[in-house]
Amino acid sequence: MKLIPEIQSAQGEIQTLRRTIHAHPELRYEETHTSELVASKLAEWGIEVHRGLGKTGVVGVLKRGNGARSVGLRADMDALPVQELNTFEHRSRNEGKMHACGHDGHTAMLLGAAQYLARHGQFDGTIVFIFQPAEEGGAGAKAMIKDGLFDRFPVDAVFGIHNWPGMPAGYFGVTEGPIMASSNEFRIVITGVGSHAALPHNGRDPVFTAVQIANGLQSIITRNKKPLDTAVLSITQIHAGDAVNVVPNEAWIAGTVRTFTTETLDLIESRLRKIAESTADAYDCSVEISFLRNYPPTVNSSAETQFAVEVMRELAGDDCVNANVEPTMGAEDFSFMLLEKPGCYAFLGNGDGGHREAGHGAGPCMLHNASYDFNDQLLPVGSSYWVQLATKFLARQ
Numbered sequence: 034m035k036l037i038p039e040i041q042s043a044q045g046e047i048q049t050l051r052r053t054i055h056a057h058p059e060l061r062y063e064e065t066h067t068s069e070l071v072a073s074k075l076a077e078w079g080i081e082v083h084r085g086l087g088k089t090g091v092v093g094v095l096k097r098g099n100g101a102r103s104v105g106l107r108a109d110m111d112a113l114p115v116q117e118l119n120t121f122e123h124r125s126r127n128e129g130k131m132h133a134c135g136h137d138g139h140t141a142m143l144l145g146a147a148q149y150l151a152r153h154g155q156f157d158g159t160i161v162f163i164f165q166p167a168e169e170g171g172a173g174a175k176a177m178i179k180d181g182l183f184d185r186f187p188v189d190a191v192f193g194i195h196n197w198p199g200m201p202a203g204y205f206g207v208t209e210g211p212i213m214a215s216s217n218e219f220r221i222v223i224t225g226v227g228s229h230a231a232l233p234h235n236g237r238d239p240v241f242t243a244v245q246i247a248n249g250l251q252s253i254i255t256r257n258k259k260p261l262d263t264a265v266l267s268i269t270q271i272h273a274g275d276a277v278n279v280v281p282n283e284a285w286i287a288g289t290v291r292t293f294t295t296e297t298l299d300l301i302e303s304r305l306r307k308i309a310e311s312t313a314d315a316y317d318c319s320v321e322i323s324f325l326r327n328y329p330p331t332v333n334s335s336a337e338t339q340f341a342v343e344v345m346r347e348l349a350g351d352d353c354v355n356a357n358v359e360p361t362m363g364a365e366d367f368s369f370m371l372l373e374k375p376g377c378y379a380f381l382g383n384g385d386g387g388h389r390e391a392g393h394g395a396g397p398c399m400l401h402n403a404s405y406d407f408n409d410q411l412l413p414v415g416s417s418y419w420v421q422l423a424t425k426f427l428a429r430q
């Protein structure tokens with residue numbers, strides 16, 4: 034591991050920032066104290082600060098020389114509505130809120146890089162530090178873009194990192210093309226005519242119809258989608274009725290769909306609508322369907338991914354970089370940035386959980402778990418990666 038010595042010596046300071054953020058988690062679009070801390074640190078280091086993009090987002094701009102090239106580095110700042118089980122010193126002070134996805138670490142790693150680049154950075158061009166709100170279900174990246182992120186601060190490419198529990202600490206995992214899935218939710222409301230349960234011929238049964246639709250929807254995955262195209266359709270809710278002797282008027286089904294391409298998603302949505310409508314029609318019920326496309330797939334562009342892999346290999350060594358990591362069906366709103374700009378989103382191993390101090394909640398150190406903690410050993414790795422990536426990117430023609 035070829036860490037930058039100045040970053041290694043600043044590790045204590047960056048760790049203090051990480052733990053301060055961990056102790057004071059804020060939910061999506063409420064990151065007022067976190068964004069204040071980020072903005073004040075950037076300003077202290079002489080970086081130009083812009084606030085209020087996507088409500089609580091912060092942008093730092095560091096320009097040197099006359100170079101026309103520019104690069105965007107992105108971290109997320111929001112926490113989750115989870116009651117932390119850890120009891121160590123930097124545990125959450127905010128009831129029911131926790132940095133259970135490591136965004137505290139992502140913010141600290143990017144701050145560590147910003148500090149180094151402001152003090153020692155040798156480059157020609159512009160580095161745009163993007164601290165976004167509301168990654169957890171709030172599409173904060175989209176909100177920042179809507180507020181002019183890339184119009185006001187144009188970049189040639191944009192890069193992101195997420196810590197990855199289970200992967201050895203400091204290892205990098207990345208792949209060209211889709212690395213995370215699109216996330217979508219649907220709800221199908223079936224309306225029939227209620228009746229006495231002993232006299233079903235007097236009504237039109239929405240419960241029976243819901244079950245037929247639920248069965249039929251899995252045929253999309255097994256019969257319509259190409260076997261080599263990845264997709265998941267999970268029905269997670271079926272609700273109807275209040276009494277054993279009454280057929281209700283209404284039933285509803287809800288669930289999630291995940292895909293790696295928009296084409297597969299288009300196919301699934303159109304088949305879902307057809308199966309639900311036709312099945313309801315067959316049983317004389319009516320349906321109302323809502324299909325929400327939350328996050329698009331996160332798709333890494335080829336040239337930027339190859340470039341990021343070069344930087345990772347130089348930093349961590351070939352053995353610590355998996356350039357063909359298995360994509361996950363989870364989703365990430367960095368995808369919205371990758372719809373606008375080429376770029377690369379990578380995983381940084383968070384280890385097996387052994388880094389946690391005494392007083393951890395005894396649960397697994399997995400993302401969104403109440404016993405999770407970001408691994409502070411990654412701080413100099415992530416910060417060094419950001420510095421090398423930005424410096425080398427701006428030096429390219």
Ligand SMILES: [Zn+2]
Nearest residue numbers: 134169400401
């Ligand atoms: Zn998360």
Ligand SMILES: [Zn+2]
Nearest residue numbers: 134136168195
């Ligand atoms: Zn996350």
